[in-house]
Amino acid sequence: MWAYWQSVPAHWREIPARYRLEGGRCMDCGYIMLPKEDICPVCGSKNIETVILPRKGKVLNYTVVWNALRGYEYYTPYVLAIIELEDGSRIMAQLTDISPSEAKKGMEVEMVLRKTKVSGESGIIAYSYKFRPVIR
Amino acid sequence: MVYIVGVGLTNVGNHWNKSLRHLAVEASLKALESCNKNIDYIVVANALSGVVNGQENLGSYVATHLGKIGLPAVKIEAAGASGGAAVLLASSLVSSKMADRVLVVGVEKVTDYTALEDSNSALSTSIDSEYEAFHGGTLDAMHALVMRAYMWKYNVSKEEFSYLPLLMHENAVDTPHAQLRFKLKPESYSSSPVIAEPLTMLDLAPLGDGAAAVVLSKDAEGSNGNAEIVSSGQATDSISLYRRRDLTEMPSIRTAFKRAMENTNFKPDFYIIHDYSSIMGYIAVEELGLAERGKASRLFSSGEANRDGPVPINPEGGLKARGNPVGATGVYQVAEAYLQVTGRADGWQVKGAMSGLTLGIGGIGSNSVVHLVRGV
Numbered sequence A: 001m002w003a004y005w006q007s008v009p010a011h012w013r014e015i016p017a018r019y020r021l022e023g024g025r026c027m028d029c030g031y032i033m034l035p036k037e038d039i040c041p042v043c044g045s046k047n048i049e050t051v052i053l054p055r056k057g058k059v060l061n062y063t064v065v066w067n068a069l070r071g072y073e074y075y076t077p078y079v080l081a082i083i084e085l086e087d088g089s090r091i092m093a094q095l096t097d098i099s100p101s102e103a104k105k106g107m108e109v110e111m112v113l114r115k116t117k118v119s120g121e122s123g124i125i126a127y128s129y130k131f132r133p134v135i136r
Numbered sequence B: 001m002v003y004i005v006g007v008g009l010t011n012v013g014n015h016w017n018k019s020l021r022h023l024a025v026e027a028s029l030k031a032l033e034s035c036n037k038n039i040d041y042i043v044v045a046n047a048l049s050g051v052v053n054g055q056e057n058l059g060s061y062v063a064t065h066l067g068k069i070g071l072p073a074v075k076i077e078a079a080g081a082s083g084g085a086a087v088l089l090a091s092s093l094v095s096s097k098m099a100d101r102v103l104v105v106g107v108e109k110v111t112d113y114t115a116l117e118d119s120n121s122a123l124s125t126s127i128d129s130e131y132e133a134f135h136g137g138t139l140d141a142m143h144a145l146v147m148r149a150y151m152w153k154y155n156v157s158k159e160e161f162s163y164l165p166l167l168m169h170e171n172a173v174d175t176p177h178a179q180l181r182f183k184l185k186p187e188s189y190s191s192s193p194v195i196a197e198p199l200t201m202l203d204l205a206p207l208g209d210g211a212a213a214v215v216l217s218k219d220a221e222g223s224n225g226n227a228e229i230v231s232s233g234q235a236t237d238s239i240s241l242y243r244r245r246d247l248t249e250m251p252s253i254r255t256a257f258k259r260a261m262e263n264t265n266f267k268p269d270f271y272i273i274h275d276y277s278s279i280m281g282y283i284a285v286e287e288l289g290l291a292e293r294g295k296a297s298r299l300f301s302s303g304e305a306n307r308d309g310p311v312p313i314n315p316e317g318g319l320k321a322r323g324n325p326v327g328a329t330g331v332y333q334v335a336e337a338y339l340q341v342t343g344r345a346d347g348w349q350v351k352g353a354m355s356g357l358t359l360g361i362g363g364i365g366s367n368s369v370v371h372l373v374r375g376v
């Protein structure tokens, strides 16, 4: 078990992004990022404002993972997706509350807070965003 | 000018009886004996020793076990591109006169892990740990997402990805140091188990232990053949796949290639590319300008990429069948190019080959290194 898995502050530092989609918007090129960075990865600007990203979006691409990482065996098989949020920004997240065969491109999804990683018996339980189909 | 004056390889595979140090020393000694020269610098290429073997500081570690305590030595890491990057930086030590002769040794010892979850976790250190791997992203899952994007964009069927693994296995039969020296049946590809949809096991290179070493020198002084590193190029892309606009392109490959080709009219007789997966192999040949976008499979199904075809690709069997000792792979590629252009790839020789290109790739196309190697 590696240090960064067990570390409380390593997860705590990312909580604004992982719990409430707190990201950044580059005031020079408009790129919207998650998490918020000090430097825009697209244009190099340091002029970044804090924004809360929309909780709804659609599935751009997905895979069903049958061969997991350590710490994710419980969820296997799980759907890992690239999601485009309503503001055009992109993030990677698991889909939840569906069976893997139901995942499809273009599916409308919304954010929920879920248990994401359990690091052994003594490790921390990390929560973060996952996305489920929009309930109509 | 920088010359390759000697090389040494271990077989790629499961070396249960050999540690990281045994492998590094075995390949290094072979390389040093093949040119019979002293070295004044050691550059180690490795990707995973910290997380897999609990050993870092590989410069000192290799110098110690090689009986070269005191020499300057360092480890270079760039995930799957570690080997290529190590050769590039070692070559700059020679051309800048910081060193006369450098030993570059790539080494990886990955089979001490027996559970796939553990090797997946180790490999996931090459992608975005906090925003991809944290969400359950494996390196293989990243390849799966790229494969899906490619299949959608170009309307390519899953079966069309079988041509690369089939050819790689066929080539590796003749390569003494290869990990998977057997032919593959097309039906085995079709029934291969899913790793991350749509990617299946036979799309992927096997992980293996191995070490490869090359000796670089300012003079063409090798007693068993010499090759010149004509030029090299490197480029990065975003560490995070989800930040990229088009998953079917890997711009780091074409930029590294362009940088290597800047001041030369080099024409490779063969290509040794980094086919971690069939999809990465396809995108690589497209980025190198060998196939149109979405049409890479034809290069492999038509026979053009065969060892005796007009555009030989991975005459040794590629990552898919020579095997993938992650951080060492790029040094294998350069050593293999040397053996080809000096006419000593016995059994897997591209006939008359005098020049070759190697391409190493780290992560999911986030770091690429190209070398152009010519026999002298």
Ligand SMILES: [Zn+2]
Residues within 6 Å of the ligand: A026, A027, A028, A029, A030, A031, A040, A041, A042, A043, A044, A045
């Ligand atoms: Zn910007």
